[in-house]
Amino acid sequence: MSQVKIQSALISVFYKDNLAPIIELLKANGVTIYSTGGTQKFIEEQGAEVVPVEDLTSYPSIFGGRVKTLHPKVFGGILHRRDNDGDLGQAKEFEIPSIDLVIVDLYPFEETVASGAPEQDIIEKIDIGGISLIRAAAKNFKDVLIVSSREQYSAVELLLKEKNGSTDLADRRKFAAEAFDISSHYDSAIFNYFNEEEGLTKFKVSERQGKQLRYGENPHQEGHFYGPMDELFDQLNGKELSYNNLVDIDAAVCLIEEFDASENAFAILKHTNACGVAIGSDVKDAYLKAFAADTVSAFGGVLVSNQAINMAAAEELNKLFFEVLIAPSFDADALELLKGKKNRILLVKKQNLSAKKQYKSLLNGVIVQDRDLVTDQAADFKTVTKKEVTDAQKRALVFASKVCKHTKSNTIILATENQMLASGVGQTSRVDALKQAIEKAKSFNFELKGAVMASDAFFPFPDCVEIAHGEGIEAVIQPGGSIKDELSINYCDENDMAMVFTGTRHFKH
Numbered sequence: 001m002s003q004v005k006i007q008s009a010l011i012s013v014f015y016k017d018n019l020a021p022i023i024e025l026l027k028a029n030g031v032t033i034y035s036t037g038g039t040q041k042f043i044e045e046q047g048a049e050v051v052p053v054e055d056l057t058s059y060p061s062i063f064g065g066r067v068k069t070l071h072p073k074v075f076g077g078i079l080h081r082r083d084n085d086g087d088l089g090q091a092k093e094f095e096i097p098s099i100d101l102v103i104v105d106l107y108p109f110e111e112t113v114a115s116g117a118p119e120q121d122i123i124e125k126i127d128i129g130g131i132s133l134i135r136a137a138a139k140n141f142k143d144v145l146i147v148s149s150r151e152q153y154s155a156v157e158l159l160l161k162e163k164n165g166s167t168d169l170a171d172r173r174k175f176a177a178e179a180f181d182i183s184s185h186y187d188s189a190i191f192n193y194f195n196e197e198e199g200l201t202k203f204k205v206s207e208r209q210g211k212q213l214r215y216g217e218n219p220h221q222e223g224h225f226y227g228p229m230d231e232l233f234d235q236l237n238g239k240e241l242s243y244n245n246l247v248d249i250d251a252a253v254c255l256i257e258e259f260d261a262s263e264n265a266f267a268i269l270k271h272t273n274a275c276g277v278a279i280g281s282d283v284k285d286a287y288l289k290a291f292a293a294d295t296v297s298a299f300g301g302v303l304v305s306n307q308a309i310n311m312a313a314a315e316e317l318n319k320l321f322f323e324v325l326i327a328p329s330f331d332a333d334a335l336e337l338l339k340g341k342k343n344r345i346l347l348v349k350k351q352n353l354s355a356k357k358q359y360k361s362l363l364n365g366v367i368v369q370d371r372d373l374v375t376d377q378a379a380d381f382k383t384v385t386k387k388e389v390t391d392a393q394k395r396a397l398v399f400a401s402k403v404c405k406h407t408k409s410n411t412i413i414l415a416t417e418n419q420m421l422a423s424g425v426g427q428t429s430r431v432d433a434l435k436q437a438i439e440k441a442k443s444f445n446f447e448l449k450g451a452v453m454a455s456d457a458f459f460p461f462p463d464c465v466e467i468a469h470g471e472g473i474e475a476v477i478q479p480g481g482s483i484k485d486e487l488s489i490n491y492c493d494e495n496d497m498a499m500v501f502t503g504t505r506h507f508k509h
C-alpha cells in the first residue's frame with residue numbers, strides 16, 4: 001500500500017513551538033490524535049480534540065514520566081503490518097487501533113549535558129519512550145510516517161498540504177531514514193557522555209554533530225569538524241576557522257604541550273611543521289628566536305606560545321602577517337593592539353588536549369592509533385658512543401627531539417638548547433632531510449658548530465653522521481635499532497662525536 005491517508009496520529013513532543021500549524025491540518029483532515037500529558041494540553045489549547053494516551057493504555061504516566069507510551073496498544077498500533085492478516089486479526093483481538101503518523105521531539109539530552117546540569121538531571125533526560133516510538137514508526141515506514149524532530153515540522157506541514165493529508169511510500173521511507181539518523185545521533189551523544197572520562201577513546205560521531213566549515217582543504221572540497229572546539233579555545237578575534245587552520249592549530253598545540261609552563265616556549269608553524277621553535281628569557285625573546293629560524297616561512301603562519309602575550313611581545317608580533325596566534329591568555333593592551341587586524345585569529349587555549357587516540361580516514365575506512373605521548377627524557381638516554389654528552393648537549397637533544405617528534409617524516413632537526421636552527425621535513429630520504437636542514441640553517445646565517453642533531457628514526461648508514469660532522473655538529477639523538485647501528489656509532493667514535501639512543505621512534509606521516 002503505497003499511499004496512506006492519515007487517519008490517526010500519536011504526538012509526543014518536548015518542544016511544542018511551531019507545532020500549531022500541523023495540528024490545524026490534522027484537525028481539518030479529521031485525524032484522531034493521541035497524545036501525552038504536556039503535548040495533550042498544548043494541542044487542546046489549539047482547539048483540537050485529543051485522546052489522552054492513558055485512555056488507550058489504561059495506565060497513567062508512571063515513575064515521573066519514565067513510562068507513559070511504552071505499551072503494546074501504542075507500539076502494536078504503530079508496528080502491526082497492515083497487509084498481514086495475522087497482524088490485523090491480532091490488532092482486532094486486542095483492540096489495538098492503527099496509528100498512521102507519529103510525531104516525536106526527544107528530551108533535550110545534549111542541551112542538558114551542555115548546561116552543566118547534575119548527573120541525575122542528565123540521566124532523566126535520556127528519552128526512552130520517544131526513541132522507541134521513533135524506531136518503531138521508522139521500522140514500519142511501509143504504513144507509518146515518522147516525524148522525529150521539531151526540525152521537520154515545516155517539511156511535514158508542506159507534505160500534508162501538498163498531498164492533502166496522505167503520504168507516499170517514498171515520503172515515509174525518507175522520513176524513516178532521517179529518523180534513524182536522529183536516533184543514532186541521540187545514542188552517540190549518550191554513549192559519548194558515558195565515555196567522557198576515557199578521553200574520547202571510544203568517541204562516536206554522527207554527521208549531525210559536525211560543524212560545517214567554510215570548505216575543506218581547498219575551496220572545491222566540503223568540510224566539517226567534529227569535536228569540542230569551544231571546550232578547548234575561546235576565539236577573541238578573527239575570521240571563522242578553516243579546515244587548514246584547524247589542522248595547523250592541532251599541530252601547534254601538540255608541539256607546544258611538549259614544553260613545561262616554566263619555560264617560555266614559542267613556535268611558528270606552516271602546514272603542520274614548525275619553521276621556528278624557541279625557548280626565551282620571556283615571550284618576546286622566545287618569539288624573536290623562533291622567528292629568526294625562518295623569517296620567510298613565518299609569513300602567514302600559525303603561532304603558539306605557552307605564556308601570556310604581553311605588550312612587548314605583541315609589538316613584535318604585530319609586525320608580522322600571521323593567520324593564527326594561540327596563547328593561554330592575552331594582556332588587555334596586547335589584545336587591543338593585535339585586534340587591529342580583523343582577520344587575525346586569536347585563540348585562548350583553555351586546556352590541554354586530553355584525547356589518547358588519533359583517527360585518520362583512509363581506504364574508505366578509518367585508522368585509529370594511540371597518540372604519541374612519549375617525550376624523550378635525558379634520564380632515558382642511552383649513550384652509545386665513547387664520548388658522553390654534556391649537560392648542555394643533553395638539554396639541546398631533549399629540545400631537538402621534542403620538535404622532531406612533531407615534524408613530518410623523514411625529518412632532521414638541528415638545534416641548540418633553546419632554539420631550532422633548521423629542519424628538514426617530509427623528505428623521502430633522511431640524507432635529503434639533513435641536507436635541507438643544513439642549507440636552511442646557512443641561509444639564515446646560523447653557525448652549526450656545536451649544534452646538535454635529532455632524527456625521528458634510526459640511521460641505516462653512517463652517511464648522516466658523516467655529513468653532520470662535516471658541519472661541526474657534535475651530538476646526535478636518534479632511536480637506534482638499525483642492524484647497521486654500529487656503522488654510525490663507529491664513525492662518531494672515530495670523530496669525537498657523542499650519540500644517544502632513545503629506543504623510541506617518532507615517525508609522523
Ligand SMILES: NC(=O)c1ncn([C@@H]2O[C@H](COP(=O)(O)O)[C@@H](O)[C@H]2O)c1NC=O
Nearest residue numbers: 014036037038039066067068069128129130
Ligand atoms: N516514557 C515514555 O514512555 C515516553 N514517551 C514519550 N516520551 C517523551 O515525552 C516527551 C513529551 O512529553 P509531554 O507530552 O508530557 O510533554 C517527548 O519528548 C517524548 O519523547 C517519553 N518520555 C521518556 O522516555
